Amino acid sequence: MSTRPIYLDCHATTPVDERVLAAMLPYFTERFGNPSSISHVYGWEAEAAVKQTREILATAINATPEEIVFTSGATEANNLAIKGVAEAYFQKGQHIITVATEHSAVLDPCKYLKTLGFEITILPVQKDGLIDLTELEKAFRPETVLVSVMAANNEIGVLQPLAEIGEMCRDRNIIFHTDAAQAIGKIPLDVQAMKIDLMSLTAHKVYGPKGIGALYVRRRNPRVQLAPQQHGGGHERGMRSGTLYTPQIVGFGKATEIALAEQITENQRLTQLRQRLRSQLSQLEGIHFNGHPTQRLAGNLNISVEGVDGAALLLGLQPIMAVSSGSACSSATTAPSHVLTALGHSEKLAYASVRFGIGRFNTPEEIDIVAKHAIATIQSLRKQTTLV
Ligand SMILES: Cc1ncc(COP(=O)(O)O)c(C=O)c1O
Numbered sequence: 001m002s003t004r005p006i007y008l009d010c011h012a013t014t015p016v017d018e019r020v021l022a023a024m025l026p027y028f029t030e031r032f033g034n035p036s037s038i039s040h041v042y043g044w045e046a047e048a049a050v051k052q053t054r055e056i057l058a059t060a061i062n063a064t065p066e067e068i069v070f071t072s073g074a075t076e077a078n079n080l081a082i083k084g085v086a087e088a089y090f091q092k093g094q095h096i097i098t099v100a101t102e103h104s105a106v107l108d109p110c111k112y113l114k115t116l117g118f119e120i121t122i123l124p125v126q127k128d129g130l131i132d133l134t135e136l137e138k139a140f141r142p143e144t145v146l147v148s149v150m151a152a153n154n155e156i157g158v159l160q161p162l163a164e165i166g167e168m169c170r171d172r173n174i175i176f177h178t179d180a181a182q183a184i185g186k187i188p189l190d191v192q193a194m195k196i197d198l199m200s201l202t203a204h205k206v207y208g209p210k211g212i213g214a215l216y217v218r219r220r221n222p223r224v225q226l227a228p229q230q231h232g233g234g235h236e237r238g239m240r241s242g243t244l245y246t247p248q249i250v251g252f253g254k255a256t257e258i259a260l261a262e263q264i265t266e267n268q269r270l271t272q273l274r275q276r277l278r279s280q281l282s283q284l285e286g287i288h289f290n291g292h293p294t295q296r297l298a299g300n301l302n303i304s305v306e307g308v309d310g311a312a313l314l315l316g317l318q319p320i321m322a323v324s325s326g327s328a329c330s331s332a333t334t335a336p337s338h339v340l341t342a343l344g345h346s347e348k349l350a351y352a353s354v355r356f357g358i359g360r361f362n363t364p365e366e367i368d369i370v371a372k373h374a375i376a377t378i379q380s381l382r383k384q385t386t387l388v
């Protein structure tokens, strides 16, 4: 058995699937052309590959290929969506609505806009992590230009009611953006049925490469205006200049194609693995399972553990499993997860939390090892605290 810990942090990132890597490789070497070169075959073959990914992504979310704008990931897509709308619709209004449990790549652009004079409403969530639609209803103002609500939460896996939110926004002529970084390939997404105007995507949560993502920008009924946030050669119809990174784009397409083809069976398998982990951990008293029980990503299990110190818990788990307590970027900070405190947890309980992100390459045997070790660690930490 490998001595490396079992990887269960698939919300932070996932390995590149071998099939994805194989599709990417030729685009680093023999098919290295610039997709913007229109006068030779090197450019044409790169352009054809980029076009293919546009088509795959468009099909995945029921959009058209022209509505896909490639970016360096979901962080950039969120920034482009939020700041791009704020700037383009400045005359119309300066009020934005978002949610307390959003990723920092949504909350921070909003905070930045606040320094420029925008008003931001941050909706709370209910105990299960879902927003209350009556709160959203109350938050709308005549000057609201954008609502940004994520599709799937990166910590607790909760799926927000996109279709209902989309309907409410469309009725009021307000642009609806969703950060679908954790959702693409994992749950059905349909920008028409859900009335979504902007959607951020990324490849590295679905076994594609890091550093590539996209923003879906609605072109019809209604056409969304965006102020570009990066100026230059006018790529991506002027919305995002910069030479397209063909190998990454090819990988993004292949990864999405595989995830869609396997979505139903993979979700069944992941649900079983999650249940297997959950039922073993349920033997312990004082474990909170965070997030809505059914409106959630199949591979996500997030627990808060009473009676243990958060840092000691993670340290105890580390040799056997790669997990995190919050999101990957905020595990570098000492603050408790803003998502878990938004659920109403105390800071201490929020610290003593573990996010399990189960993925394509995990097995039932690994889940049993992880459960056994987690139980033993929690029991031993609790014994130590009662001794002192
Ligand atoms: C919900 C959510 N939004 C945005 C991001 C950032 O995506 P990227 O790493 O592609 O910039 C992540 C991933 O960490 C995420 O989970």
Ligand code: FES
Residues within 6 Å of the ligand: 011, 012, 154, 327, 328, 329, 330
């Ligand atoms: S950027 Fe991914 S968890 Fe923070």
